[in-house]
Amino acid sequence: SSSGGKEAEENAEGLSGGKAGTPTMTVAMVTHAAPGDTFWDIIKKGAQSAASKDNVDLKYSADPSSANQATLIQSAIDSKVDGIAVTLPDPPALVPVVKKAIAAGIPVIAFNAGITSFEDSGALAYFGSDESVAGETAGARAAQDGAKHVLCVVQEQGQVQLEARCDGVQKGFGGGQYDKIYVNGRDMPSVQTTIATKLQQDKTIDMIVTLGAPFALASIQAVKDTGSQAKVATFDFNPQIPEQIKSGALQWAIDQQPFLQGYSAVDGLWLYKNNGNVLGGGKATLTGPYLVDKNNVDFVAKFAAAGNR
Amino acid sequence: MTAVVPETATPLVRLTDAGKNYGNIIALRGVTLEVSGGEVTCVLGDNGAGKSTLIKIIAGLHEHTSGSYEVEGEAVHFSSPREALDHGIATVYQDLAVVPLMPVWRNFFLGNEVRKGLRMDIGFMRETTKKELLDMGIDLRDVDQPIGTLSGGERQCVAISRAVYFGAKVLILDEPTAALGVKQSGVVLRYILQARERGLGVIFITHNPHHAYPVGDRFLLLKRGQSIGYYRKSEISRDELTALMAGGAELEELSHELESAGGASADAAKILGEEVHDLGIDRVSTKEAP
Amino acid sequence: MTAVVPETATPLVRLTDAGKNYGNIIALRGVTLEVSGGEVTCVLGDNGAGKSTLIKIIAGLHEHTSGSYEVEGEAVHFSSPREALDHGIATVYQDLAVVPLMPVWRNFFLGNEVRKGLRMDIGFMRETTKKELLDMGIDLRDVDQPIGTLSGGERQCVAISRAVYFGAKVLILDEPTAALGVKQSGVVLRYILQARERGLGVIFITHNPHHAYPVGDRFLLLKRGQSIGYYRKSEISRDELTALMAGGAELEELSHELESAGGASADAAKILGEEVHDLGIDRVSTKEAP
C-alpha cells in the first residue's frame, strides 16, 4: 500500500551513489537522542545513507539517560556487532563500556558528543563539532550583529550539550547582557508563550538564540505576538529554516551538519574494517560549526528541503 | 388473607433448578422458586445459606451457572441489572448499592432520573426524596448530604423507599429490616402488603420469623446452598417455620448443655431457653397468624 | 440475675454530657452514660438517633466535641482507636471495619497479630479463626477467602468473634445481631452474658427489644441525638421499654388510621396491630425477664 511506496521513496532519497561489494557488516549506532527530534533524525538519515552505500546493516538505538545508553552499548556488545558508532554526552558514564567494547574487539567511533574524551575511551575517531566552540561562534556573531541583550532558549533542562552551547554563547557574546530560559520542548504552545513571556518581562532583549530549529519558529511567532524588536537566530536546521532566513525573520542558523556526523561515523567504521583507514588519524574531525545566513542560504536550501541538512 | 393466584397463571418469575458457583465455591444449587403477582415469597435460611446469591440471580446482578430462569414465561439470561429493571424487577440489596459520595436525592433517583427536556428536574427529585423518606419515618436534615454520612438504618431506608417507588412488577427485598428501628420495620411490612395488594410479586428475605410469617404466602428455606423446603402458608404453621429456621433441635441441645455447666453458662442457658421459647419451638399451641 | 455493682466503684467508662457535631450537623448532645464491669448497658433508639456516634466516641474513632469522657476515672481524649484498644475497649462497628480484599484470618487478627519472633504465627491464627467462627455457628469453607466474598452475616460474625476474642475490659457491640440468623443471634447473646460474667463492661446496641431486655442491666434511650431516658432494669419493664423504643403511640395511631381505609391498608393495619401487640404496647401483663 501507500506506506510501502513511501518507504521505497525514502530509500531512493538517500544519498547512495552506488553499493559497495563488501560483505555485509553490522554496525550499531547508539545515541542519546530523544525520539522524534529533528536534529537526530538527520543524523540517522546520514547514517542510513552511508549504511546503504556500504552494505552495512545498521542497528540504531537511542536513550537520553546515560545509564540506559550504557546498557544499549552493552547490548550492542552482546549482539557481537562489527562496529559501534556512539555519542559520548556523559563520558564518565559511557567511557567504561566503550572500553569494554574495544576489549571485545569491536571498533568504536565516537561522534556528535565527547570531543574531549573519545581518545581516553580508545575510540578510533570523532566526528562532530565542539559545542562550546559552536556556542562561542554564535555568541560572537550575535555581538557582531549588534545585539545588546541575548536570550538563550534551552528546550531540555539539565542537558549537558545544550548547557555547553548556551555557556558558549555567553562566552562568545563577551560582556553583553545574557539571559537563559528553559522551555518544555514537547509542548509548542507553552514554548511560544514562555518565550513571549520572557520578552514581555524584559523588553531589552534584542536577540534570541534557540538551540533547535522548531523553537526558532516558535520564537519568531512570539516576537510577532509581543511586538518585540528582538531578532532570532538558531542552532540546527530543518526544512522550514531556509525560508525564514530568506524572508529575514531568522538571522542565521548554526549548522553542525548532523548528516555528515552520522554518515562519517558509519562510513568510518566501514573504511576501518575494509581498508584500515581512520579519518582524522585519531584526532577529532570537526563537522561544524557551519554558519548559514542570507548569503549562503540559497545553496543549502534545496538540501534542507529534502530533510538532509 | 393470602390471595392465592391460580396455579395456571404464568408466574412473574420462575427459577428451575438454578445454581451458582463463584469460581470453585458452590454458593447455590438446584433451587426452584416461583413468584406470582399479588404474592409474597419469603426466602429464609441461615447465614451464608445462599439467599443473597439467589436474589442476585433474579435481579440480574449475577448470571446463574446452572438451571433456568424465566420471567413471565420467557427464558432469560440477564447480563445486567438494567435488563431486570426493564422487566420491572426492583431490588434492595443487602449491601445496599448506594454511591457513598453522592447526595441522598441523587442516589434515590440514580438510574431513574426524572427529566424536564434535557435537564434533570432537580426540585422534584429532592422533594420526592424528602417526602418518601418521611413516609418511612426518616426525617433527613438535608437531602443534599452525601449518603455515606447517613446512619446505617437511614441508608437502608433510602434503598427501600427507592425500590418501592420504582418497583413495577416484582419487588425484591434482601434483609430490608435488618438495620431498622421498630417503627421503620413496621412501615416496611406495610409497604410489602401494599405492593402485594397492587399485584406485585414480592420476594422478602429476613431472619425474623415474626416478620416473615405474617406477610408471606410461600416460604423457601435454604441451607448450605440447597433448598430444604418450599411451602405454601397453608402447609406450615408459624412455629414449624421458626423451628426450621433456627435449626431448633441444635439450639435446644446447646441450651441443655449449657445448663449443666454453672455460672454464666447457666445464665446463658436461661436466655437461650427464652430464645427457643420465643421461636415457638417448645410451644404446643399453634397460634395462627392473622 | 443482674449483678449490680456498688454505685461507689469507679465505672470503667463514664461519659458526661457528651456531644458530637459533624460540621454543622449535630449528631449527639448532652448524653451521659456509665458502664461498670460486669454490667451490660443497652443503647436503644430510632434510626439516626445517634447510637453509632455515641459508641464511636467511646471507641476512640471520633473525638467528642463537648462534654467529658473518662475511662476508669481518668479523663481521656482518644485521638485514635488504638488508644481505646490499649485501654481494653474492643468494638464491633455497625459498618464492620473489615478490609474486603484481605483473607478472613488476616482480618480477624488485624492489629492483634500473634507472632513467633518476627514472623506471624500464621498456622495458629488460621486455626483460631476457623475455630472461633465455628463456635458462632459459621462453618467457613476457607479462612483464606477474601472477607469481601463472605455473606453479610458471615462478615458480621467475624467482626463479633474478633471483638469477643480480644476484648479485655469493655466490649462494644453496634447492632451485632442485625444481619444474623436466629442461631447466630443466640450465640451472640450468650457471648454477651459470658463477657459480663467475666467482669467486662458491655455496651450493646440493638433495635430488638427481645434481645435487649433479657441481657441488659441498664438502658439508655436516644432520640434525635438526645437522651430521652436512662434506666436500670429494675426501673422499667420489658413492655415499657419496647413502647419507648417504638414510639408506641405513633405506631398505634398509624394502625388505626389504616384500618379505617380498606383493602391492603386493612391488611397492613392488622399486621401493624400484631406488631404493636408483639411489642407489648397493648399488653397489660408485665412479664418480667428471667
Next chain:
Amino acid sequence: MSSTLETRPGPPPPAASDERVARQSPLSRLLARPEVGALVGAILIYIVFFIVAPPFRQPESLSSVLYVSSTFGIMAVAVALLMIGGEFDLSAGVAVTSSALFASMFAYQFTLNLWVGVAAALVFALLVGFINGYLVVKTGIPSFLVTLGTFFMLRGLNLALTKAVTGNVATNDVSNMDGFDSAQKVFASSFTIGNVSIRITLLWWILFVAIGTWLLLRTRLGNWIFAVGGSAPSSRAVGVPVNKVKIGLFMGVGFLAWFMGMHNLFAFNTVQSGGGLGNEFIYIVAAVVGGCLLTGGYGSVIGAAIGAFIFGMTNLGIVYAGWDPDWFYFFLGALLLGAILLNSFVRKRAEAMR
C-alpha cells in the same frame, strides 16, 4: 443519675429549622465547595506574582497566562470528567499530537481541503477514545495500564508514520492549503479587546467548562458520571449503563484531544511528531489540584479549570518574575505544594466552621 420512667419531652417535630442542624454562615458554606480551595490558592498565587513581578500586572500578561492555561484547561475539562468517572487516560497528551498529525498528513498527502483532514482526524480521535474505553470496560484491566499501552503505541505511531509519510519528524507546512484560513479562524485565531490580544482558545475554554459543568451538575449523564466513579458496582446494580458512560467519557477525551490538536496544527502550521508527551500528566494535575479525587466520584470541572489556571500562571509567573531559571522547578513545586496545602487548610477550616 438514673432518671425515672416518665420520659422527658421529646424534641419538637421537624420544622423549617431543625434542632439537629447548627447555623452555618454563607461564607463557610461557600468555602466548603470543592473548587473554592483551589480558587483561594489561585488568588494567593496571583497576588504573589502581582507583587513580585511588575510585568505580570499588564493585561497582556494575563492574556498570555490565560492562553497557556486554556491549552491545558481545555483538555483538563475532559480529563476531569473522566477522573470523576473513575478512570485515567495517559494517552491524552500524545492523542492531541496524533490528531494534529493525522489531520495534517491526511489532507496533505491526498491534497484535500484541510476541513476534510479535520473531519477525518475527529473520527480518528473518537476512535482512539472508543478503543481505550472499550478495552477498559471489556477486559476490566485498570485504565492506567490500558491507556499506558495506547500511550506508547500512539507515541510510536506518531513518529513512525510521520517519518514514513513525510520522510521527516515533522509534518509539512499546511498554511497554503485550501481551508486553512477558515480553519485557523475557528481553532487558532485571536481578537483584540482594548489593546489586548486575546486567543480564541480562551472562549472555547469557557464554553467547554460551561458545558462540562452543566453536564455534570444538571443532567442525567452527570449523575451517572458521579455514580460510576463513586461506585461502579452499585451503579450497575441500580441500572446505570456503566460501560456506555465510561466509553463515552474516553471519547470525550478523544474529542477535546482532537480540538487541541487542531489548535496546535493551525497555530503552528506544522506538527512535531514528538510533541504532547508528558502533558497527560499536567491535565491530571490540573484536575486533582482543582479538587477531583484520584479514586473517582468527586470533583468539579470548574475546579479543573482553576487547576489549569494555577499551573499556567505559576509556569509563566516565574518567568515574569525573572527568577533564576535553574530554580524554576523548585519554585513551581513549592508554589504548587503551597497552593495545595492552602486548599486543604481552607477546606478543613470551612468544615470546622460550618
Next chain:
Amino acid sequence: MSSTLETRPGPPPPAASDERVARQSPLSRLLARPEVGALVGAILIYIVFFIVAPPFRQPESLSSVLYVSSTFGIMAVAVALLMIGGEFDLSAGVAVTSSALFASMFAYQFTLNLWVGVAAALVFALLVGFINGYLVVKTGIPSFLVTLGTFFMLRGLNLALTKAVTGNVATNDVSNMDGFDSAQKVFASSFTIGNVSIRITLLWWILFVAIGTWLLLRTRLGNWIFAVGGSAPSSRAVGVPVNKVKIGLFMGVGFLAWFMGMHNLFAFNTVQSGGGLGNEFIYIVAAVVGGCLLTGGYGSVIGAAIGAFIFGMTNLGIVYAGWDPDWFYFFLGALLLGAILLNSFVRKRAEAMR
C-alpha cells in the same frame, strides 16, 4: 412443586471435604495467584524475542536484560509496597538522582571519604521519604499531589544546587576519592559466572524482593500494609497505626532510592543533575503490570519484579531484534498491552476453571 413439611435430609455435617466447594486442579489454583498472569506474559515475551532476535539468545544478553530490569526492579520493590499500602510516590525517580548528587557533592566539596557522603545521602533520602509521608498523613492531601510537589522541588534542587556547587549540570568525577573502590564493590561491581559477567545489582534485587515478599506475607507489618491500602479507616478502627505504616512505606522508597542513587554514582562516577526523570512512572508501571492495584490493598512484590523484568526485556529485546527504532514505542506499547491482556485473560480462565 410445593413439598410437604417433612424436610429433606440436610447436607452432611462439615467434613474434610466440603460439599460447598468444587474440586480445583493444582494448575488452576496456581494460575489464580496475582503474579502468575504477569509471569505468563513475561514468558511469552521472552519466547517472542528468543525466536525473532538471535543475539537475545546469548547468556550475555540475558545478563544485560536482568541488569536493566534490576535498576527498575529494585525501586519497584519499594514502590509496590507503597502502592499496596495505598499511596503513590512521584518523586521516586528524581529522588534517586538527588541521593546520588547529595552523596557525591557532599563528599567532594568537603573532601571526605565517600562513605561519609553515602551515609549522609542515606539520611537525606530517608528524610525526603519522611517528609512525603508526613505531609500525606497529616494533611490528608492525596499522595499523588504531595509527591508531585516534592518531585518538582527535587527536580529543581537537583539542577540548581548542582549548578551552584559545581558550576556544571553534572557532578565531578569521584573515582579517585577515598572509599570509592570499596563503595563500588558494594553498589556497582560485577562478577563472572562462566563467561558471563553479572552485575551485583541483580543479587541486591533478589535480596530486596525476598525481603519485601517476606515482609509482606509473613510479618505483622505486611498485614498492616495490606490493611492500610485496602481500607485505611477500617484499619484505623481496629488499631493499626495507619500513619506510621504509611510514613514507613515512604521512607522505604527513600531507602531504595538512596540505594539506586549509590549504584548510579559508583557505576558512572558522575551524576547528571537532570537524570531519573520519568522513572517514577516506570516503577509504577512495573508494579501495576505485576498485579498491584492502583487503589491499594492488593499486589505482590514478586509481581512487581516480574513487571520490571517485562519492561526491561521489552526495552532491550526490541533493540536486539533490530526492529525499526522509529517503531520502538509502538512495539513497546503493543507488547505491554499484549502482556496485560494475556495476564487478565489467564486470570479469568483460572477463575472460571477453578
